[in-house]
Amino acid sequence: MSSKSDLLSSRNGPTSRRRFLTNAAGLGGALVTTHALPDTLADVPTREPGADLSGHSERSQYVKIARIPEAGPGMRNVDPSDAINSKAPLGQLMGTLTPSDLHYERSHSGVPDIDPARHRLLLHGMTRDQLVLTVDELKAMPSLSRTVFIECTGNGWENWKAADENLTVQNTHGLVSTNEWTGVPLKFLIDLVGKDPKSTWMLAEGGDAAAVARSIPLTDEIMEEAFVAYGQNGEPLRPAHGFPIRLVMPGFEGNLNIKWLRRLEFGDQPWMTRWETARYTQLLADGKARQFQLRMETNSVITSPSGMMKITPGYNRITGLAWSGLGKIGRVEISTDGAQSWRPAQLNEPLLPRAQSRFQMDWVWDGKPTKIVSRSTDVKGNIQPDRKTLIAAMGTNALFHYNAQQTWSIDAAGRVRNVLA
Amino acid sequence: MSSKSDLLSSRNGPTSRRRFLTNAAGLGGALVTTHALPDTLADVPTREPGADLSGHSERSQYVKIARIPEAGPGMRNVDPSDAINSKAPLGQLMGTLTPSDLHYERSHSGVPDIDPARHRLLLHGMTRDQLVLTVDELKAMPSLSRTVFIECTGNGWENWKAADENLTVQNTHGLVSTNEWTGVPLKFLIDLVGKDPKSTWMLAEGGDAAAVARSIPLTDEIMEEAFVAYGQNGEPLRPAHGFPIRLVMPGFEGNLNIKWLRRLEFGDQPWMTRWETARYTQLLADGKARQFQLRMETNSVITSPSGMMKITPGYNRITGLAWSGLGKIGRVEISTDGAQSWRPAQLNEPLLPRAQSRFQMDWVWDGKPTKIVSRSTDVKGNIQPDRKTLIAAMGTNALFHYNAQQTWSIDAAGRVRNVLA
Numbered sequence: 001m002s003s004k005s006d007l008l009s010s011r012n013g014p015t016s017r018r019r020f021l022t023n024a025a026g027l028g029g030a031l032v033t034t035h036a037l038p039d040t041l042a043d044v045p046t047r048e049p050g051a052d053l054s055g056h057s058e059r060s061q062y063v064k065i066a067r068i069p070e071a072g073p074g075m076r077n078v079d080p081s082d083a084i085n086s087k088a089p090l091g092q093l094m095g096t097l098t099p100s101d102l103h104y105e106r107s108h109s110g111v112p113d114i115d116p117a118r119h120r121l122l123l124h125g126m127t128r129d130q131l132v133l134t135v136d137e138l139k140a141m142p143s144l145s146r147t148v149f150i151e152c153t154g155n156g157w158e159n160w161k162a163a164d165e166n167l168t169v170q171n172t173h174g175l176v177s178t179n180e181w182t183g184v185p186l187k188f189l190i191d192l193v194g195k196d197p198k199s200t201w202m203l204a205e206g207g208d209a210a211a212v213a214r215s216i217p218l219t220d221e222i223m224e225e226a227f228v229a230y231g232q233n234g235e236p237l238r239p240a241h242g243f244p245i246r247l248v249m250p251g252f253e254g255n256l257n258i259k260w261l262r263r264l265e266f267g268d269q270p271w272m273t274r275w276e277t278a279r280y281t282q283l284l285a286d287g288k289a290r291q292f293q294l295r296m297e298t299n300s301v302i303t304s305p306s307g308m309m310k311i312t313p314g315y316n317r318i319t320g321l322a323w324s325g326l327g328k329i330g331r332v333e334i335s336t337d338g339a340q341s342w343r344p345a346q347l348n349e350p351l352l353p354r355a356q357s358r359f360q361m362d363w364v365w366d367g368k369p370t371k372i373v374s375r376s377t378d379v380k381g382n383i384q385p386d387r388k389t390l391i392a393a394m395g396t397n398a399l400f401h402y403n404a405q406q407t408w409s410i411d412a413a414g415r416v417r418n419v420l421a
Numbered sequence: 422m423s424s425k426s427d428l429l430s431s432r433n434g435p436t437s438r439r440r441f442l443t444n445a446a447g448l449g450g451a452l453v454t455t456h457a458l459p460d461t462l463a464d465v466p467t468r469e470p471g472a473d474l475s476g477h478s479e480r481s482q483y484v485k486i487a488r489i490p491e492a493g494p495g496m497r498n499v500d501p502s503d504a505i506n507s508k509a510p511l512g513q514l515m516g517t518l519t520p521s522d523l524h525y526e527r528s529h530s531g532v533p534d535i536d537p538a539r540h541r542l543l544l545h546g547m548t549r550d551q552l553v554l555t556v557d558e559l560k561a562m563p564s565l566s567r568t569v570f571i572e573c574t575g576n577g578w579e580n581w582k583a584a585d586e587n588l589t590v591q592n593t594h595g596l597v598s599t600n601e602w603t604g605v606p607l608k609f610l611i612d613l614v615g616k617d618p619k620s621t622w623m624l625a626e627g628g629d630a631a632a633v634a635r636s637i638p639l640t641d642e643i644m645e646e647a648f649v650a651y652g653q654n655g656e657p658l659r660p661a662h663g664f665p666i667r668l669v670m671p672g673f674e675g676n677l678n679i680k681w682l683r684r685l686e687f688g689d690q691p692w693m694t695r696w697e698t699a700r701y702t703q704l705l706a707d708g709k710a711r712q713f714q715l716r717m718e719t720n721s722v723i724t725s726p727s728g729m730m731k732i733t734p735g736y737n738r739i740t741g742l743a744w745s746g747l748g749k750i751g752r753v754e755i756s757t758d759g760a761q762s763w764r765p766a767q768l769n770e771p772l773l774p775r776a777q778s779r780f781q782m783d784w785v786w787d788g789k790p791t792k793i794v795s796r797s798t799d800v801k802g803n804i805q806p807d808r809k810t811l812i813a814a815m816g817t818n819a820l821f822h823y824n825a826q827q828t829w830s831i832d833a834a835g836r837v838r839n840v841l842a
Contacts, residue, residue, distance in 0.1 A: 049630045050531030050660075052501040055487035056522040057661030062537055065656060066476035080473040094652030095566035095603035099521060101477040102656070110471030116483055140738050145516035145769055145779060182516035209470045231515030233654065235486060235523070239471075240478030317561050348566055350773070358566060 065092050067102055068170060073157045073399070076171065084108070085152060086240075087174025090303050090321065096348075096356050097147075098177035100233045105240045106152050106175065109209035112260055116236075116244035119207065121228070125266035128194025135244045139230055141184045146227070146250060148354045149323045151176035151296050153253040153280060156402030159387075165409075165417040169306035172406065172418055176299075176323065178356040181248045182231030187223050189264070199266040203273075204247050207260035214256050214280075215270035216249070217292075225250050228261060250354040251325030252294045253400075255280055285395025296325035298384045299403040300332055300359070300376035311414040313367035318345070319360040324378035328352070331377040332359040338371035338407070339386065339421060345374070365410070371419070373407045387421045486513050488523055489591060494578045494820070497592065505529070506573060507661075508595025511724050511742065517769075517777050518568075519598035521654045526661045527573050527596065530630035533681055537657075537665035540628065542649070546687035549615025556665045560651055562605045567648070567671060569775045570744045572597035572717050574674040574701060577823030580808075586830075586838040590727035593827065593839055597720075597744065599777040602669045603652030608644050610685070620687040624694075625668050628681035635677050635701075636691035637670070638713075646671050649682060671775040672746030673715045674821075676701055706816025717746035719805045720824040721753055721780070721797035732835040734788035739766070740781040745799035749773070752798040753780040759792035760807065760826070760842060766795070786831070792840070794828045808842045 059065070069083030070076050086105040088098050098104075105111075116135045123131040152175035158167060195218075205213040216222060229248045230237060237243040242259030249256045255275065270276065270292070281289040300322035305311045318336075322329045328351045333342040345359040359374070376384045385393075387404040394401075409419045480486070490504030491497050507526040509519050519525075526532075537556045544552040576596035579588060616639075626634040637643060650669045651658060658664040663680030670677045676696065691697065691713070702710040721743035726732045739757075743750045749772045754763040766780040780795070797805045806814075808825040815822075830840045 047630060050528065050533040052531060053490045053504040053507040053526050053528060054501065054661070055489070055507065057524065057526060057532075057659040058522065060537075060657065060660050060664045061534065063657045063664075068476070069474045080475065083474040086474040086476065093655045094564070094657075095601050095655050097518075097601050097655035099654055099656050101479065103478065105474050105478060107471065107474060110473060111478075112471040113482065116481075140736070142738075142767070142783075143515070143740070143769070143779075143781060147771075180516050180518050209468060233520055234514045234516050234518035235520050236481065236484050236515075238478040239481050240475070243481045243484075315561070317563075319564070346563070348564070350568075350771070352771070358564075360564060362563075 065089050065102065067105065067174070070171075073160070074164070085154070085175060087170050088177050089170050090174055090301070091169045091306050091309070093303070096178055096321070096358050097233070098179060100179065100235065100238050100241070103177040103179055103232075103238075103241055104152065104175045106254060107208065107240070107259070108212055111240050112208045113239060114207060114244060114260060119244050119262070121245060121261060122263045123189060123193040124263075125203075126196035126199035126268065127266050128196070131193050135230060138184050138228060138245060142188055143182055144185055144227060145180055145182040145231070146248070147178060147180045147352050148248070148250040149176055149178045149356050150248070150254050150257050151323070153255060153296070153400040156299075156404070157399050159404070159406075159418070159420065160398060160402055161396050163418050163420045165419060166308065167418040168308045169301060169303050172307065173301045175254070176356070178323075179233050181227070181229040183227045183229035183245070183248065186226040186228065189228065190223065193266075195266050198268055201267050201270055203263070203265040203267065203271050204256070204258040204261060205263040205265075206258045207262035212255065212258060212275055213271065213273045214258060214275055215273065216256060217294075222249065222252075251296060253280065253296060256294060280400065282394070282400050283397040285397060287397070293401060297401060297403040298324040298326065298376050298378045298382040300374045300384055301406045302334070302372055302374045302408060305372070305410070305416045306408055307416055307418045309416045311365060311410065311416065313365050313414070316363050316365050317360060318363050318372065319358065320374050321356045322359055322374070322376035323354070323356045324376065324382065325354060326378050326380045326382055327354065328379045329357040329376055330379040330381075333375045334359075334361050335373045335375070336363055336370060339373050339405070342375065365414075367412065369409070369411050371407050371409045373405050373421070375405050486510050486523065488526065488595070491592075494581070495585070506575070506596060508591050509598050510591050511595055511722070512590045512727050512730070514724070517599055517742070517779050518654070519600060521600065521656065521659050521662070524598040524600055524653075524659075524662055525573065525596045527675060528629065528661070528680070529633055532661050533629045534660060535628060535665060535681060540665050540683070542666060542682060543684045544610060544614040545684075546624075547617035547620035547689065548687050549617070552614050556651060559605050559649060559666060563609055564603055565606055565648060566601055566603040566652070567669070568599060568601045568773050569669070569671040570597055570599045570777050571669070571675050571678050572744070574676060574717070574821040577720075577825070578820050580825070580827075580839070580841065581819060581823055582817050584839050584841045586840060587729065588839040589729045590722055590724050593728065594722045596675070597777070599744075600654050602648070602650040604648045604650035604666070604669065607647040607649065610649065611644065614687075616687050619689055622688050622691050624684070624686040624688065624692050625677070625679040625682060626684040626686075627679045628683035633676065633679060633696055634692065634694045635679060635696055636694065637677060638715075643670065643673075672717060674701065674717060677715060701821065703815075703821050704818040706818060708818070714822060718822060718824040719745040719747065719797050719799045719803040721795045721805055722827045723755070723793055723795045723829060726793070726831070726837045727829055728837055728839045730837045732786060732831065732837065734786050734835070737784050737786050738781060739784050739793065740779065741795050742777045743780055743795070743797035744775070744777045745797065745803065746775060747799050747801045747803055748775065749800045750778040750797055751800040751802075754796045755780075755782050756794045756796070757784055757791060759828070760794050763796065786835075788833065790830070790832050792828050792830045794826050794842070796826050
């Protein structure tokens with residue numbers, strides 16, 4: 001059904017009817033005779049009344065979707081008590097949002113069970129006043145909402161040194177999610193507490209047992225865009241995501257988005273906590289460690305077809321997600337011949353800054369083994385590097401900020417596997 | 422702490438520090454002495470490790486949030502088996518989205534439990550071809566995502582004839598929600614099946630026991646914007662919201678967004694189903710019934726403070742939601758003196774077409790009884806009517822499309838109540 005000319009004639013944007021009917025044959029056939037009708041309609045259970053209306057609408061019994069707890073690079077299928085993160089099911093998600101209960105999870109001492117009525121936020125240090133705020137006081141302040149991604153700086157670390165061919169896109173890229181977050185602009189709190197103009201750094205500390213604390217440089221961008229969030233996708237934060245309040249730092253390392261936030265201290269230099277001197281430093285090829293590599297880079301991944309999926313020759317739709325800590329995604333290109341040639345993917349509107357964007361492209365697979373890859377470019381012109389370029393710059397000692405182009409190989413049987421370019 | 426000059430000097434947008442500290446006193450005081458510190462921090466449970474990471478992050482035990490099933494105007498606190506809708510908790514939501522499990526629910530024969538592998542969509546009628554599509558075939562087609570509201574045409578019906586002062590905003594306005602929906606453009610399916618240019622109407626039929634079916638005029642706008650959705654806030658539809666597929670008709674009556682969609686028939690005139698000849702017609706003052714009043718009008722409501730809440734004198738933040746079936750919201754004004762004078766509210770970005778938009782405004786309540794009201798205007802210049810104007814046009818026989826300005830009265834004790842203007 002498919003041919004080289006189909007492949008070459010592929011174009012970005014909606015597929016023509018003729019093209020789709022050809023393609024659909026590859027899916028098992030969309031055209032049917034009227035004979036199929038009665039049998040088909042008989043399959044639709046419209047005879048019995050359904051379930052009662054409810055206070056909460058749960059998922060279908062036919063939908064199996066969950067995060068997977070892991071213990072670090074190569075440490076999968078572990079006991080939940082050993083898990084350090086829980087990855088979002090990117091291969092099953094559609095559109096751009098992640099349901100709150102499936103947003104990726106990362107914690108250093110588990111998930112605290114905090115009573116919001118007793119929780120406080122302390123603002124102090126190089127400030128005119130010292131404030132202790134309740135959650136209700138924060139909710140009464142001017143609010144904003146931003147639909148942005150939060151990404152663990154370890155996202156992609158599975159592929160730093162080698163590629164396990166049995167990984168899914170949930171394993172390789174499941175430490176990024178996009179939600180609508182609602183809260184109080186950091187700038188409002190800074191004006192409220194009267195920050196000393198000489199204060200150029202802020203310490204954010206969490207209320208979990210690990211008391212994760214990070215030093216954050218108070219650049220104009222961060223003072224404009226950071227906020228203290230109490231809302232997630234329309235509801236209060238889930239405990240795993242910082243209930244009752246967390247810091248949201250659009251475009252920056254996930255660990256800076258301090259969960260269970262209890263303290264903001266203002267100073268004129270970084271505090272050099274263990275989280276920035278040991279835990280979240282980047283080990284370079286020469287053995288030196290880079291500190292404060294805070295910005296999440298331009299990235300993308302094909303979520304379908306992706307690792308451990310199986311496709312059939314003929315029409316297949318390629319779709320995936322692209323994101324950048326520097327702003328909107330400007331362009332995504334896809335190669336279906338192992339990065340020899342590239343075609344533009346369709347980007348779905350609206351394109352929001354620092355949010356995941358959905359891309360898609362028609363593809364007719366001729367049944368021959370090949371490799372598919374995506375490459376994103378943000379509006380500032382930053383291009384997602386190929387693996388060789390990233391490794392040349394960073395070496396293979398590093399654990400964080402792996403944003404190399406993701407290659408999926410497809411064998412003659414249509415099996416999709418994780419490989420290095 | 423508050424004074425007439427505070428009130429008159431109130432401005433749209435972020436509150437100045439001096440203003441907020443004055444206001445905060447009305448909340449119980451945000452400024453604290455250092456003495457409060459040790460006690461406060463001792464309250465933060467940072468000593469024990471928290472719960473294990475998980476496959477799904479559930480809500481906090483401290484968050485009680487749910488829809489309320491009702492049986493129609495004035496028919497509350499009914500047995501779930503008698504419920505015809507379940508209302509979203511607008512007073513507790515933040516930002517603009519509604520979590521999928523809290524999206525308002527309306528069904529005519531309960532919620533069917535459909536196996537997606539057996540479900541089919543039939544496209545037929547005045548078409549070149551006849552198609553029966555599987556859910557997987559639909560998922561392989563070009564997709565779009567839209568963040569839009571869906572609203573039951575009965576939203577607001579509690580206030581058509583009289584006002585029960587014990588209603589919350591969930592009771593009065595809980596039949597509207599905003600989600601990100603993902604699916605296949607109707608236009609693509611129309612091209613695929615080869616619609617006869619003479620076909621100007623489409624019948625959409627659901628796979629529930631009631632087999633709800635509506636005739637939809639194929640205007641250019643509808644052919645451009647309608648789509649068949651399989652995704653909701655990033656995941657497959659919930660059964661209550663149409664799993665595995667539903668029609669999404671941005672800006673039009675909720676009942677046109679056919680759930681459990683099983684059939685699209687193309688013709689050259691409406692089918693005059695019972696849903697458009699009896700159920701969803703609008704009874705006018707003269708006893709005549711209006712058919713096909715399909716567009717949801719410009720609307721808004723203050724969600725806080727709102728019905729059954731209690732406020733204290735001094736600083737209070739007014740916030741709410743505005744939406745229009747005709748496009749983006751252009752302006753929201755708020756009156757805190759029973760619609761005698763109006764001030765512009767701050768509209769939170771981004772403003773998406775046919776989505777709920779969040780508005781907010783500072784307010785210092787002087788403790789005297791008053792009434793607060795919101796009034797929205799969309800970008801096309803359509804102004805939300807006051808109750809007198811709506812009733813003058815529609816009479817009080819009607820049940821649907823009630824978009825009059827919502828008035829909340831506040832008594833000397835700070836109790837907020839639902840009243841007619």
